[in-house]
Amino acid sequence: MSSLIIQCKKLRDAAKVLGIADTKTKNKALANVAKRLRIHQEYIMQENEKDVFNARKAGIKESLIDRLRLDENRIEDMIQGIQKIIDLRDPIWNSDRVWTLENGLTISKMTVPLGVIGIIYESRPNVTIDAFALALKSGNCILLRGSSTSIHSNRALVYAVKEGLKESGLPEEIIGFIDDVDRSVVMEMLTLNEYIDLIIPRGGKELIQFVIENATVPTIETGVGNCHIYIDERANLKKALRIVENAKIQRPGVCNACETILIHEQVASEFLPQLYKQFDGIVDIMGCEKTRGIITVKTAEEQDWMEEYLDYKVAIKVVQNIQEAILHIDRYGTKHSEAIVTESLENANLFLRQIDAAAVYVNASTRFTDGGQFGFGAEMGISTQKIHARGPIGLEELVTSKYTIMGNGQIRE
């Protein structure tokens, strides 16, 4: 029996205890973990320093090292994140569907935990705490597989979590951590259907593709966002400029940032020069032929319509009408977040109905697709698939259901 299976068996056993724990117990455990993060703050920062040192030695670029670093403020943010999750409603053992059959059987569709959730992540160490806290509150055990870059930080965080759990009367095996940088362990993890109920990959395209291709455990695809903003013929161009600027510049490296702007030809000659002025020296513009007839920018190639730049770079296309915009999004979009800027009710409705994406906006920045912004407290990632959960994965998405049926001797005729 592999060491991963031994660990998974413990998670399964812990899941039975956690799955029926009451809200008070779960919140107390979360509070204890928060307390332990504060107590062990120095230790966590020391261990994090090792990761930062190694990353610098490996020549990783400063912007990524900055994401990796943990200081007092960031640890305080984690603690505040836990507090938010404590304040959220317990998503377990609720029902919005109870009905009674002619024969007197009463059926309730109750929410119950999934059991054991695996998460494979490349991102910042705070994911370790977010994922654990969301899982615990929703009654799920969590198996973490972080990146080798942050292994010391994650180890220290998991240590603090376990210390917190120990004083809470809940098994410390609620959290599992794969302390092995070998990729073959990930491969094994992806096929442990008996022990893991759901795997969420959170990271780049390559990681997600690897997980989809190799997993037999059910997965939720997250993250890749080639998001569009369509400026309609009937747009308020002042709003459009604010929205586009926000969606592109406020934080370009994230999945809900805007990558392509589509502009109705009737407003292109008025809008594009304003946009050009706004983006000048900040955002690199790749334009279609019609765009290049109005402003002087580089040529957008086929590749530009497909790419998630995650950078100060944007592609612009002038379209004949809303249908061309919808067709473009249908062809190149990744079903993440799409927006229309318009004052026309008809066009707003058309866009809302016809665009197939996790989040569709009218007159707002795509940057709002986020568990925190949506009011979910935190998120496990943003699902871009249609099964089980779509959009930000918060507490309410980390459950499954169980039909409970109350009878008095009913049999089937």
Place this chain on the structure above:
Amino acid sequence: MSSLIIQCKKLRDAAKVLGIADTKTKNKALANVAKRLRIHQEYIMQENEKDVFNARKAGIKESLIDRLRLDENRIEDMIQGIQKIIDLRDPIWNSDRVWTLENGLTISKMTVPLGVIGIIYESRPNVTIDAFALALKSGNCILLRGSSTSIHSNRALVYAVKEGLKESGLPEEIIGFIDDVDRSVVMEMLTLNEYIDLIIPRGGKELIQFVIENATVPTIETGVGNCHIYIDERANLKKALRIVENAKIQRPGVCNACETILIHEQVASEFLPQLYKQFDGIVDIMGCEKTRGIITVKTAEEQDWMEEYLDYKVAIKVVQNIQEAILHIDRYGTKHSEAIVTESLENANLFLRQIDAAAVYVNASTRFTDGGQFGFGAEMGISTQKIHARGPIGLEELVTSKYTIMGNGQIRE
């Protein structure tokens, strides 16, 4: 480009039309299909006769041939099934979660179709019509892959469906049929993530395992049911006898039939002789040592606790208490349907909370786990996995969601 991909592209295009069709149009199309089934009844029966002839020639046993056969009554049942689905509420573009953020953005979680659903089935030809009708009403296109045994019947049914669609103003490409008995086509189907949003295998264990192992398209596992009934110390034994008899005998070949009976040792000596009398000459009993101390039956081996007999056969185990019953179910159950017979509120609640299954019963037969019985009209199968849908898969389970966000120029600070 393979012929399957060509067909899938047509399904994808049809899904765009169907996805935004109104309820009236969808119901009219279903009514037209029902009408066509009646018009083409003779043709369908003729084609079915070929399948029956081939099955008999291949030496398939009569009980299976009976499942394959279509007569006037069975075609009438299909038509009634469509009528039931017409009468159900349209599951699309509804919301039970609408909220407004501090900044004024209003978020609605709307139900939308999945898109294209694939179904791989070994069962009776009526699944062809059930699956199509459920898919259409929920705005989804359907790609059918039936068994070679029923290929002539399925072809004829799909012909009638297409005739019905033609007079409805909806594309006939809403329904796709894999008219190829080669298994390699199934293999291809399982990896067409770009074209298929969900695959539901409906059939035996082997088929389901094959699909789970090979699919990159998200799947919903269905069907295998090793269901238990636990007769508690506090059971009303009269009720218990009725329930056990119904769950075992009423239709033993289905997934919600009872396969193992667990009996509290305090009531075993009273209950077992009654059960023995009831089952004598009808049901073959395999008992544990304690059972064999009370009634004269064959010995239950380890294999008996694991097996889904699907036959007039049952395993019986005497347990010391409810915890032993729960542990047994946890170890051998397939998370389908489990029941307790008890008059104790405490034990009922313990069982409901601790048993991890799609449906958990108190004082009722497990045979009720069924879309029709639950009031869903029909079902695509019964999910025994936890992701997306658990239990009977009806209209409400064939949807995904889309967040629509209405703003007035909001940007993220």
